[in-house]
Amino acid sequence: MQEKILDFLKRKPDYISGDLIANRLGMSRQALWKHIQELRDAGYDIAAVPHLGYKLLFSPDRLFPIEIAGGLNTKFTGKNIHYFDSVSSTMDIAYDLGVKGSPEGTLVLAEAQTKGKGRLARSWFSPKYKGIYLSLILRPVLLPNQAPLLTLLSAVSICEAVKEITGIDAQIKWPNDILVNNKKLGGILTELNAEIDLIRFVSIGIGLNINNDRKSLVSGATSLKEQKREDVNRVELLQEILRKIELNYLLFQEKGSPCGPSRRGLASADEAVGAKLIIEKWREYNITLSRRVKVYFQKEYIEGYAQDVDIDGALLVRKDSGVIQKVTSGDVTHCR
Ligand code: BTN
Numbered sequence: 001m002q003e004k005i006l007d008f009l010k011r012k013p014d015y016i017s018g019d020l021i022a023n024r025l026g027m028s029r030q031a032l033w034k035h036i037q038e039l040r041d042a043g044y045d046i047a048a049v050p051h052l053g054y055k056l057l058f059s060p061d062r063l064f065p066i067e068i069a070g071g072l073n074t075k076f077t078g079k080n081i082h083y084f085d086s087v088s089s090t091m092d093i094a095y096d097l098g099v100k101g102s103p104e105g106t107l108v109l110a111e112a113q114t115k116g117k118g119r120l121a122r123s124w125f126s127p128k129y130k131g132i133y134l135s136l137i138l139r140p141v142l143l144p145n146q147a148p149l150l151t152l153l154s155a156v157s158i159c160e161a162v163k164e165i166t167g168i169d170a171q172i173k174w175p176n177d178i179l180v181n182n183k184k185l186g187g188i189l190t191e192l193n194a195e196i197d198l199i200r201f202v203s204i205g206i207g208l209n210i211n212n213d214r215k216s217l218v219s220g221a222t223s224l225k226e227q228k229r230e231d232v233n234r235v236e237l238l239q240e241i242l243r244k245i246e247l248n249y250l251l252f253q254e255k256g257s258p259c260g261p262s263r264r265g266l267a268s269a270d271e272a273v274g275a276k277l278i279i280e281k282w283r284e285y286n287i288t289l290s291r292r293v294k295v296y297f298q299k300e301y302i303e304g305y306a307q308d309v310d311i312d313g314a315l316l317v318r319k320d321s322g323v324i325q326k327v328t329s330g331d332v333t334h335c336r
Contacts, residue, residue: 002066005032006056006059006066006067007070007071008021009055009056010059012055015049015053017053018033018053018054021053043059043060044060045058061129061231063109063111064083065081065083065109068109068235074243074246075246075250076104077242077246078242079103079105080105080107082106082109083110086110086114086128087114089113089115091191091205093135094137094203095193095203098193098203099193104201105137107137107242109133109238110126111133113133114126116133117205118187119189119331125221127212127216130216131209131210131223132210132237133206135206136203136245137202137203138150138204139200139202142199143197144198145328146313147202148328148329149278151175151204151313153252153278153282154188154245155172155176155178155188155285157241157244158178158208159171159178161237162185165236165237166227166237168224168228170185170285172282172287173286173287174332175313175332176189176190178208180222180227183222184221185221186208186209187207188205189205206241209221209222210224211223211225211232211234248281251274251277252278255273279309279311279313282309283309288315289308289309290305291306291334291335292304292305293315294335295315295333296330297328302317303319304317304325307324314326315332
């Protein structure tokens, strides 16, 4: 209900009558007043003037579920939001929710993380109110070894949303680093809960540096604020990321993932159309292919030419011997 009240207040830059809001939302004036008080307690500055009504003077820079839900217009993504001012890691919360059966599209959001997790057992710096830290639960019809495609899909969605909201061109370093001007803007951590041939759920963890000042960033990192030289609206960007993920995910699943809707596991040409569409989009943003790379994979360094990505999202590296090595995980260094 608060989301609908906020929607009224945001659409009218001037005072809006309390009677009108209460009537439209089918509630008493007393009930409306109670909701206004709760919004004020959450940090919204709302003026109330007799005979004129209410006017929104200030909205706090917070990723409140009422902010995210307002105007989101997705089918299932972000319909169920778990919001935390601070949490150890959104991945842990999402895992518990996934095990308990939370539906596809459930979103775990935090303003800060005390034990933010990065890939390869690294930590993820998650200062309060500066970034976007989320985990999204998906339940795809996909074989476990094809889950990396969801990382690629999320990376594409982030680049598309960043471009749309800020005009900034972001790039992807295989598999999941989001870069701007060769500095790390964000990353994706994909965790699986699966049996041998069945994914129960996937948590897509996304961390992005948004309004961090230059001096507070770790070495090699950047933020949208540093790039744009102004603050970026985190709510608008987050909403766009969720919309893009949903669009790409539906495209991917409707067109047929590599294992196909029947879960048989073998990719026929038709069934892999969705995967190919995502990989085509990924190619547009990637800065890894056609370069000499070095990757630490299965306890050894592999050096060679990054030739392509496979239908399951793995990197295909052509070694100097001519042998093509399939790399399914690891950290890539671009050599030149
Ligand atoms: C990487 O190493 O590049 C991946 C970083 C992923 C960080 C995000 S922040 C939200 C979610 N919760 C975590 O603890 N990690 C992911």
